Amino acid sequence: MILDKIASNKYITIQCHDNPDADTIAAGYGLYLYFSSLGGHHVDLIYSGRERINKMNLNLMVERLDIPLRYVNELNYESVGILVTVDSQYGSGNITKLRTGKTAVIDHHQPGPLPEGCLRDIRPTYGSCSTVVWKLLKDKEFPIDHFPFLETALYYGLYNDTTSFYELYQPEDREMHDSLNPDIDLIRVMNNSNLTAHDLELAGLALTRAVVNVKNHFAVLRADHCDTNILGMISDFALQVDCINTCIVYSERSDVIKFSVRSCVREIHANELAAYVSREIGNGGGHLDKAGGTIKKPLECEEYQDQCLVNFFSKKIKEYLGLHNL
Ligand SMILES: [Mn+2]
Numbered sequence: 001m002i003l004d005k006i007a008s009n010k011y012i013t014i015q016c017h018d019n020p021d022a023d024t025i026a027a028g029y030g031l032y033l034y035f036s037s038l039g040g041h042h043v044d045l046i047y048s049g050r051e052r053i054n055k056m057n058l059n060l061m062v063e064r065l066d067i068p069l070r071y072v073n074e075l076n077y078e079s080v081g082i083l084v085t086v087d088s089q090y091g092s093g094n095i096t097k098l099r100t101g102k103t104a105v106i107d108h109h110q111p112g113p114l115p116e117g118c119l120r121d122i123r124p125t126y127g128s129c130s131t132v133v134w135k136l137l138k139d140k141e142f143p144i145d146h147f148p149f150l151e152t153a154l155y156y157g158l159y160n161d162t163t164s165f166y167e168l169y170q171p172e173d174r175e176m177h178d179s180l181n182p183d184i185d186l187i188r189v190m191n192n193s194n195l196t197a198h199d200l201e202l203a204g205l206a207l208t209r210a211v212v213n214v215k216n217h218f219a220v221l222r223a224d225h226c227d228t229n230i231l232g233m234i235s236d237f238a239l240q241v242d243c244i245n246t247c248i249v250y251s252e253r254s255d256v257i258k259f260s261v262r263s264c265v266r267e268i269h270a271n272e273l274a275a276y277v278s279r280e281i282g283n284g285g286g287h288l289d290k291a292g293g294t295i296k297k298p299l300e301c302e303e304y305q306d307q308c309l310v311n312f313f314s315k316k317i318k319e320y321l322g323l324h325n326l
Pocket residue numbers: 023024087108127128129161
């Protein structure tokens with residue numbers, strides 16, 4: 001079992017993906033508590049990337065549930081022992097590739113290329129990585145019910161990754177949902193701190209700018225600089241429109257462009273589309289229905305130098321649709 005193999009290392013670093021969300025934090029926290037409980041290990045829970053957590057609900061989660069998550073700068077960080085990525089895969093686009101020797105991956109996204117010798121437990125049918133960790137801990141008979149903060153964290157992780165428990169398809173997701181005893185008051189507070197007033201305005205602006213291709217059932221939306229979690233929320237919202245089956249929401253940063261992809265039809269895999277859009281100019285991946293990525297800014301990139309970004313993304317979606325309608 002992967003936990004035993006990881007535990008054979010004295011130094012264990014657990015890395016959440018960049019721009020952490022509730023699921024990666026909860027899954028990382030579960031592993032942190034488990035390895036710490038074994039005794040004799042040095043366990044660290046970290047995240048990296050360009051930005052610190054700035055979403056109110058996530059700051060609340062970390063503070064109120066006493067999660068020892070800390071930010072590290074990739075330039076002056078090197079992991080000793082084994083580096084375990086949660087809710088993400090070492091070397092993939094949404095997680096900073098930190099210097100390390102050994103690696104392990106515990107995730108629920110579609111598997112991508114991994115370094116040689118990388119330990120892995122990847123379960124793409126699970127609704128959240130929190131569920132993967134819950135199952136691993138349960139199989140080790142770790143007393144999750146003795147850790148009420150962890151129960152709340154795992155519950156919130158699943159809640160966030162399954163559109164408020166709307167997509168509980170995997171039996172383990174249901175089982176975890178039913179067995180946990182979370183702090184419902186805190187869940188309510190976190191859930192009602194998802195957006196700042198500024199985010200609300202930003203999301204509204206992005207929605208009014210939606211460029212909808214009614215014929216091909218897709219839309220492209222431009223958002224001002226925001227947390228990638230907010231990009232995801234805007235795309236979730238846009239996907240609810242009757243004539244939109246696929247959408248991309250993007251925002252320009254000082255150095256890169258971040259984008260979020262959603263699809264509600266089987267023929268279009270969001271993770272594939274994200275990879276297609278960013279091919280050779282960035283990174284993209286995720287789930288069949290939800291994905292995201294990063295591409296280089298214009299000017300650095302020949303491909304779309306003379307086009308506005310809406311046209312660039314529209315063109316890529318059309319190309320992708322063409323490939324799949326043959
Ligand atoms: Mn997740």
